[in-house]
Amino acid sequence: MRTPRRRSREFVLQALYQLILNPEYLAQELLRNIKETDAFLNALQDKKPKVDENFFDTLFLGIYPMIDTYEIELTPYLDRSWDGVNAVEKAILLIACHELKTLPETPFPVIINESIELAKGYAKEDSYKFINGVLDRLSVVLRHHDNP
Numbered sequence: 001m002r003t004p005r006r007r008s009r010e011f012v013l014q015a016l017y018q019l020i021l022n023p024e025y026l027a028q029e030l031l032r033n034i035k036e037t038d039a040f041l042n043a044l045q046d047k048k049p050k051v052d053e054n055f056f057d058t059l060f061l062g063i064y065p066m067i068d069t070y071e072i073e074l075t076p077y078l079d080r081s082w083d084g085v086n087a088v089e090k091a092i093l094l095i096a097c098h099e100l101k102t103l104p105e106t107p108f109p110v111i112i113n114e115s116i117e118l119a120k121g122y123a124k125e126d127s128y129k130f131i132n133g134v135l136d137r138l139s140v141v142l143r144h145h146d147n148p
Helices: 004-021 027-035 038-045 053-077 087-102 108-122 127-142
Strands: none
Touching (some): 004 038, 004 053, 004 087, 004 108, 027 038, 053 087, 053 127, 087 108, 087 127, 108 127
């Protein structure tokens, strides 16, 4: 089931993907572009909320200024260079890194599972395995108090 938060993550993934491919974009431009899509508008207008706009804003505006920092933090956990990671995988890893660091109320297994689901829906066939491996290792460091 696609929860409002999952839908928010999907839209953040789309915005980050655009940003990774076109780094000259400004945050406000990307927000406006995503929020003006039919999919986003339809998700907002449903009687049952299908997107959590506040969560979308919190994620994207939190990640945007930290992309370079998160790239540095993620790199030791990769089995390849950051440049060897495709744009969709980068976006998913950036979202998860941000959530692991800044949203302690979200359990790390939920963050990892949501990331795997994003990878299954948007990335190459086996990308979810790569995402899972990176986030398993990263969560031990960032959420060491949550790990058994």
